[in-house]
Amino acid sequence: MALINQASKEIQVKIVYYGPALCGKTTNLIKVHENVQITGEKSKLVSLANQSSDRTLFFDFLPIEAMSIKGYRTKFQLYTVPGQVIYNTTRQLVLRGVDGIVFVADSQYDKMSENVDSFTNLEENLKSLKMNLADIPYVLQYNKRDLPNVAPMEYMEFLLNNREVQVPSFEASASKCEGVFETLNMITRLLLHKLLTESQRKVAVAA
């Protein structure tokens, strides 16, 4: 749930990168951290990962502040979850208070069932937190498009975006920083529009 501090004119929003193990969630955050244009001091990327294998154990965390929003300091907190199936409790924990989601799917053919399982797991975990995916802004990122054995986009759309309301989806090669900023900009755009719409609706109701 976004926090609005009217006194300091500051908004804080939480975005979680979700997806199966080794799909590139952490790589997305690393590339944002390496390449984002910022004013002032660069934030740290905090990674709670296994020291030997570099696999996310708890979460990765990157706070970034938007430059182009006037009037409010808008801070986005980017989190990843551990993708490995056994860490479901941790995923539930990190999803707490989420405002927007980036679902990162692995485009390799043999990862399709893991993508679908992870997406189902996301919906279940949100339900356990009394949240509904349909009410939360989210985007899909089809990562690893640079690999040779990838599934066609149409097939991935059919598997993951075959719903009444389709959400924006992006092809990406996060390791080359391709599609990373397009994905991030879309989820932040959806979030800001939701904030503004909600604000206007409430003001209209009050009037």
Added chain:
Amino acid sequence: MGSLPQLIEEDIKEIDSILSVFIKKAEATSVLLLAEGGFLVCQYGQTDGLDTMSLGALASNSFEANRMIAGLMGEPNFSSIYQAGENCSLFVQSIDGFNVMVVIFPVTVGVGLVRHYAQSARDEVARVFTRAKERAPNNGLDLAMMNVTDSSQIFHRRNNS
């Protein structure tokens, strides 16, 4: 996103006053107030050189992990956690089940003292949060100043601009 909890100037002033008193009485070094999701609401005391944003995210999630451990043990809740250090220690206190207060204090101060005053500060801060959540939408929800100049490009890639 559910309802949007908003803190207006009056809330922040009140929290400021509560935590200023708390820091003195508890002899703490600094205190952070975190909202659900790990958002840093405010910070008091000596925080120079401290990455409070990361500290807040880590403390909040660590506290939530402890809450889950409590659930696995059949405990209704762990309302606080304490980490003893060599120079300074950490005390994290749940405020209302969602928000937490993180207190950093020197090891020369007893945790009992911090816990005692943290509990009364918690009740006072919880009242402010409850009031902010229940506030009527027309009493503060104003994003009129917000100007998304180009929402398609909120973040720019450094070597691509």
